[in-house]
Amino acid sequence: MNALKAFTDYLILEKNYSALTVKAYTSDLAGFSEFLRDEYNSEEVCNTNYSEIRSWIVYLVEQHISNRSINRKISSLNSYFKFLLKVGAIESNPLSKHRALKTNKKVQVPFSKMEIDKVLDEFVFDESFEGIRDKLIIELFYSTGIRRIELVNLRLNNINLQSKTLKVIGKRNKERILPLLDCTLETINRYLECRNNMEDKMDKEHLFLTRKGVKINETLVYRIINNYFSKASSKVKKSPHILRHSFATHLLNQGADLNAVKELLGHSSLAATQVYTHNSISELKKVHVKAHPRSKK
Template sequence: MELFFKYLQYEKRYSPHTLTSYHTDLGQFAQYLQQVYDITDAAEADHTIIRSWLLTLVQHNIQPRSINRKIACLRSYYRFLLAQQRIAVNPMLRIKAPKASKKLPAFVLEEPFNTLLDNFTFEDNFEGQRDRLILEFLYGTGIRLAELLGVDHTDIDHRAKVVRVLGKGNKERIVPLNDSLLNSIAAYEAQKKQYFADNNSVKLLVTNKARPLYPKFVYRVVKKYISLITTSEHNSPHVLRHSFATHLLNKGADLNAIKDLLGHASLAATQVYTHNSIEKLKSVFEKAHPKA
């Protein structure tokens, strides 16, 4: 398994988030094999054993989306074993994934969020400007949490008004920055220089001890402020990415342009946002049309 994870990390360039999830999934599968079938090598499991594990997950009310991720993990693993000639037949060829219900991406409403950024008084110090920048960066660019944490000072080109982002699979893309976001970056950088006498940090966003920010920190900041404008439980950093795409689409932005901004590999991943836009069109129709 360790060889498999090195393969995913260094050859397939999987994200740290995916690697963590796959570690968990394979660990659970290995534990099941040992406890139920007294098998210590996953290469010995056939499709009936794998199916029994998946059935157990269903019986424990695990969501279809989570089960599908575990199936994707096992498919990658057994393809790897087949390529390494550890197995002669891929047992995952006889496994079908359950259908998962499609959920519309959660997003915050445009007006309340912009009111938060414009009217909320963020403290005029390092911490206050950092909190504001986290919110505005995620919403103003639509980049992923991992991408935000990876942004260095040198990745930002103030003159060209762009930021260089390293996305999934180490794919680099250029994302434009609006004037408001550039002003927030400048205000934060000024506070950062005052707060740290010797500022040698390469990363743009850091903790109070000049260490790079970590995911839980950003989650806490986003939840703190989003909770001020909505009672929804959907208040993670990814919701701001959804909001970025949904608001652009509602304003008439081209779907292919949004795809490139988000760093999606295919248009299929971006098309999910059209459903939110269609729901808005329905709402406008029902309010405006005399026969609605």
């Protein structure tokens, strides 16, 4: 069997990676293979050495590819070598001693509660299928903290109106149950009524559809969030992830337990959740200074 085909099967069947993740891995490997062909007249990734990989890194830097993106490409390559090592196709990993390029940590600025209230409480959504759908999308992001791909893949049977919960299939097919707020349930019922009245529903299973009756896509979801929040916020980045970030930050600011937020977000480790704590720390400082008896001394 072709080594690359065996690797992609391994990512899908054993690692339970999503189709988008597998596509990113194969794209990175194809890029390196193309570089080997152009520079070394070879496409044998299995037989490459660190010197050739380092030349590829230099080439990517010269193409003004960010260090973050380069690190991701090298990570894909490293995963491939680890797989080849595991199946006995190579004797050593040429990236075993490689150090990732330094990157500047991006500070994600969440929406303020005022900005979110402005969109959800002050902005008038159209009483159309799309208007109600858009409001529900925003409410779900902010009230549950789900990821964009998780929202896109939601099915009708993921909603339990009786228990007021939402079943979400996260990374590596991990399932988690999220509580739904009463205000969100009201919007869900309004949306379901509109959805049921659609004449042309090509997709019968997924929750969120386009006006043409097909499953919504990630690009449209991004545009919806960016469009509404452009009217309420001057922040540079206005995306579904910033809403997820706002969900976590606001919960922590209100004293929510870090482990509880970790479970809601579907993180596998606390380290992933702790990136959201920098804003809650600033809030705690304000409370501390305001309330502590010796703060004025």
